[in-house]
Amino acid sequence: MRRLAPAAALLLAGAAPAPVLVPDVSRGRVDIAYSFAGTELLLFGAILYPGGRMPGSEGGGGGRTDVAVVVRGPSTSIRVREKRKVAGLWVNADSFRYRSAPSFYALASSRPIASILDARTRAVYELGLDSLQLSPATAAAPEVQDRFARGLVGLRRGTGLYYEAPGAVAIRDGVLYRADVTVPARVPVGRFTAETFLIRDGRVLAAATAPIEVRKSGFERFVARAAERRSLLYGLVAVALSVGLGWAAGWAAGRR
Amino acid sequence: MNLYLPVAELSVNALVIVALGLGVGLLSGMFGVGGGFLTTPLLIVYGVPPTVAAASAASQVTGASVSGVIAHWRRGGVDWRMGAVLVAGGTAGSGAGAWVFRLLRDTGQLDLVIAVLYVALLGSVGLLMLRESVAAILVARGRRRSPPARRRHHPLVAALPFRMRFYASGLYVSPLAPFLLGFAVGVLTLLLGVGGGFVLVPAMIYGLGMATGVVVGTSLFQILFVSAAATLTHALTTQAVDIVLAALLLVGSVTGAQLGARFAARARPEYLRFALAVVVLLVGARVLLTLVWRPEAIFTVEAA
Numbered sequence: 437m438r439r440l441a442p443a444a445a446l447l448l449a450g451a452a453p454a455p456v457l458v459p460d461v462s463r464g465r466v467d468i469a470y471s472f473a474g475t476e477l478l479l480f481g482a483i484l485y486p487g488g489r490m491p492g493s494e495g496g497g498g499g500r501t502d503v504a505v506v507v508r509g510p511s512t513s514i515r516v517r518e519k520r521k522v523a524g525l526w527v528n529a530d531s532f533r534y535r536s537a538p539s540f541y542a543l544a545s546s547r548p549i550a551s552i553l554d555a556r557t558r559a560v561y562e563l564g565l566d567s568l569q570l571s572p573a574t575a576a577a578p579e580v581q582d583r584f585a586r587g588l589v590g591l592r593r594g595t596g597l598y599y600e601a602p603g604a605v606a607i608r609d610g611v612l613y614r615a616d617v618t619v620p621a622r623v624p625v626g627r628f629t630a631e632t633f634l635i636r637d638g639r640v641l642a643a644a645t646a647p648i649e650v651r652k653s654g655f656e657r658f659v660a661r662a663a664e665r666r667s668l669l670y671g672l673v674a675v676a677l678s679v680g681l682g683w684a685a686g687w688a689a690g691r692r
Numbered sequence: 693m694n695l696y697l698p699v700a701e702l703s704v705n706a707l708v709i710v711a712l713g714l715g716v717g718l719l720s721g722m723f724g725v726g727g728g729f730l731t732t733p734l735l736i737v738y739g740v741p742p743t744v745a746a747a748s749a750a751s752q753v754t755g756a757s758v759s760g761v762i763a764h765w766r767r768g769g770v771d772w773r774m775g776a777v778l779v780a781g782g783t784a785g786s787g788a789g790a791w792v793f794r795l796l797r798d799t800g801q802l803d804l805v806i807a808v809l810y811v812a813l814l815g816s817v818g819l820l821m822l823r824e825s826v827a828a829i830l831v832a833r834g835r836r837r838s839p840p841a842r843r844r845h846h847p848l849v850a851a852l853p854f855r856m857r858f859y860a861s862g863l864y865v866s867p868l869a870p871f872l873l874g875f876a877v878g879v880l881t882l883l884l885g886v887g888g889g890f891v892l893v894p895a896m897i898y899g900l901g902m903a904t905g906v907v908v909g910t911s912l913f914q915i916l917f918v919s920a921a922a923t924l925t926h927a928l929t930t931q932a933v934d935i936v937l938a939a940l941l942l943v944g945s946v947t948g949a950q951l952g953a954r955f956a957a958r959a960r961p962e963y964l965r966f967a968l969a970v971v972v973l974l975v976g977a978r979v980l981l982t983l984v985w986r987p988e989a990i991f992t993v994e995a996a
Contacts, residue, residue, distance in 0.1 A: 472696040473703045517800065517992050525983045527804045528992075587991035594989075621696070621703035622739075656698040663699050663931050671927025674935050675920045678751045678942055682758025685946035689763065689954075 456484045457644040459632045464646070466619065466628075467653035474621040477648070479505050479544075479630050480614040502546045502635040503605045504563055505615040507648070509540025509597075510626035513573075516588050532584040533573040539624040540597050541568065544604035544615040552635050561633060561640060565589050565600055596620035625650050699934035700744045706940055708738070713752060713941040717948020720756040721763065722956045723893065723908065723968040728753045728886035728919070729814070729975060731941065740937070747926035747933045750919045752941035753887045757916040759946045763953035764909030771906045774858045775913035777867045778874035778892075782918040785878020790925070793882055806884055807983050813880075814976030817894050821969035824898070828962035858902075869900060874914060881922055887915035890972055904961060 462478035483501070514537050520529035543549060549564045558567040570588070572581055592598040597620065605615040617630075628648040634641045652660050662670045695706040712734055716727035728749050735745035764770055796802040856867050873895050877888035892911040896902045902910070927933045956964060 468696060470696050471694060473694045512995065514993050514995060517994070519987055519990050519992075521986075525804070526985075526987050528800050531800060584991070588993065591989060591991050591993060622701060624701065652698055656696055659698040659935060663927070663933065663935075667927050667931055668924075670935070671924040671933065674751045674927060674933050674938060675754060675923050677935065677939060678755035678923070679758050679920070681939075681942045682755040682760075682946050682949070683762065685950055686759040686762030689759070689950040 455486065455634060455642050457632050457634050457642045458482045458484060459630070459644045459646050461630055461646050461648055464648060466648065466650040468625065468651065468656055469653050470656060472621060472656075474623070475619045477507065477617045477619060477630070478614060479507070479617060479632065479646075480612070481632060481644075482612055483610070483634055483642075500547075500636070501607065501610050502552045503607055503613045503615070504543060504545040504549060504552075504633045504635060505605060505617065506563065506631045506633075507540070507542045507544075507617050507619075508538045508629050508631070509624050509650070510628070511536035511538050512624075513537075514588075516584050516591075518584065518587060530580075530584075531574075532576065532580075534588070535571040535573045537570050537588065538568070538598075539626070540619075540628065541565070541592075542599055542601065542617050542619075544601045544617055546603070546605040546607055546613070548602040549600065553638055553640075557638065557640065561643075563633065565593070565598055595622060597623070619650075623650060625652060695936065695940070697740075697744075697934050697937050699932065700740050700748075700937060702739060704738065704740075704937075709937065709940040710944040712738075713944025714948040715944075716752070716941075717756050717945030717950075718952040718955075719948075719968075719971065720753075720889075720912075720945065721760050721949035721952020721954075722959075722964060723889070723952075727756060727889075727945065729810070729884070729890055729972075732884075732886070733975070733979070735937075741932075743926075743930050743932040744934050744937070747923065747930060748937040748941065750922040750926060751933060751935075751938040752945055753919040754916060754923060755938075755942040756945040756949045757887065757912040757919065759949045760912040760953060761909060761916055763950060764912060767909075767957065769906050769909035770913050771858055771902075771910045772913070773856075774870055774902070774906075775910050777870045778877075778910070778914040779917045781871035781874025781876075782878035782881065782888075782914055783921060785875035785880075786882045786918060786921060786925070787878075788875070789879040789882030792879065796883075804983075807979055809880075809884060810979045811976055811983065813891060814972050814979065817890055818969050818973035818976055820898070821894055821965055822973065825962050825966035825969055829966060832960070832962060865900065873899065877914070878918055881918050882925075887919050889915055890968075893968075908956070 459479065459481035462480070466475055466477075483503075513533070513535050515531055515533045517528045517531045519526045522529065543564060545552070549558060553563060555567070558564050559569075562569055568585070568589070570585055589598055596618070601617070604617070605613055607613045628650050630646045630648055631643060633643050651657065693706045694703050696703045712731070716730050719730065720727040731749040731752055732745050735749065736742050761770060793802070796805050855864055857864050873892070877892050880886060880888050880891060889911050892914065893907055896907045896911060897904060923933060
């Protein structure tokens with residue numbers, strides 16, 4: 437669906453030749469090493485107008501040009517459980533499964549997204565935390581779905597994994613844009629995407645996607661791989677490490 | 693000093709984790725408890741995912757108990773024969789525990805059962821120890837006359853067949869009693885992610901009537917083997933053992949365990965039991981609070 441976005445943008449823009457986005461990311465790869473404590477991504481680029489003429493300069497349209505940037509983490513299938521007070525105890529009551537929920541979602545825009553796009557368009561492009569397509573796998577009444585979606589978004593907002601940053605995109609002379617996106621330390625690894633949308637008069641005129649690879653590097657990568665692929669050996673090493681360290685301490689204390 | 697944990701996938705302050713290990717190690721050396729009942733909840737409070745916390749705490753428990761076993765062995769405080777019977781029971785019990793674990797997880801009430809078990813166990817064990825240790829302290833201070841000599845062990849224990857001599861423990865009982873005790877603790881190890889020392893120690897003193905000098909060392913011996921088995925099981929099934937987290941915890945806890953064992957050799961045992969009873973009751977009260985207090989997060993996310 438993300439691949440279709442530029443085509444959809446062309447359709448929305450009608451017959452007039454659409455502007456083109458030339459996006460770039462400060463880093464196409466985020467390496468997580470021992471001292472990783474989150475990072476800042478700089479997403480920037482240029483807006484190329486057909487014929488080099490900015491709309492509005494010849495009196496047509498008139499509105500402002502806006503840019504929104506969405507950084508998304510890999511989608512995973514999750515189950516959300518809701519606690520409720522039963523006989524004085526807080527216990528897990530209802531649960532709800534989602535086939536694909538983004539593990540990270542950050543929306544940076546030049547103005548609050550609700551003021552530049554209507555709800556339907558936001559839903560089409562999944563712009564905004566209230567417009568995420570979470571693909572529920574549990575059949576439930578709309579109000580129940582809403583409750584769980586709000587619960588999930590609220591939970592991940594609290595840990596910095598989901599957020600909206602209105603005003604985090606700066607546009608210079610209507611041609612150059614830049615956005616700072618904060619990636620927290622407890623970010624999941626995998627293939628991230630940075631999607632950039634050019635918005636004008638409540639319509640998405642152009643869209644472009646750039647991949648960002650978030651991965652563990654060096655020793656951290658080695659350890660995580662060993663835990664996955666050589667679990668028996670890894671477990672034995674963990675036991676040997678704990679017995680060895682305990683033994684060493686006992687030996688050292690005995691000598692004193 | 694921030695350090696990224698490769699399996700837990702988050703960044704922690706290494707010094708906080710080492711200090712946590714040191715504190716838990718002190719308790720484990722002093723009382724012969726593995727400390728899993730403290731490490732796991734504290735790590736979760738710090739933000740480590742529960743499965744990773746339980747799995748890595750298990751390997752920390754192993755390390756702390758090795759150095760504890762060594763320290764007590766030097767003082768002749770381990771009954772190897774009794775330990776072997778307990779380990780056999782513990783291994784069988786953890787197998788049964790794995791089955792119960794799956795059953796509970798499928799119904800989605802694993803958290804509730806774990807918390808209720810924690811409260812019931814910590815509460816009853818803590819109260820029992822508190823009462824006994826206060827009585828012992830009063831006797832030691834001469835405020836109260838020593839109670840009439842207690843039965844050596846529980847009548848149910850005495851009724852079991854195939855008696856065997858456990859010289860170091862000063863016991864002549866059926867090995868079925870420690871085997872069943874080990875089995876019950878093995879189930880708890882898998883369900884709660886704890887070594888089970890806080891159940892084992894009082895059961896050995898009040899149930900079996902073992903000589904108190906070997907109780908702590910022998911309980912650590914059993915915990916050593918059962919927690920190593922739990923670490924391996926986690927590495928193979930949940931793949932949630934974070935070796936960096938475990939190493940940090942270990943550095944603190946093995947040091948703490950040595951200090952704790954030295955302190956225990958000097959301190960009066962009834963005061964030690966009183967202190968452990970207070971710690972156990974406090975943790976139990978904290979868990980009870982999470983059950984009845986409105987939780988900060990009504991919603992929780994798990995992979996599905």
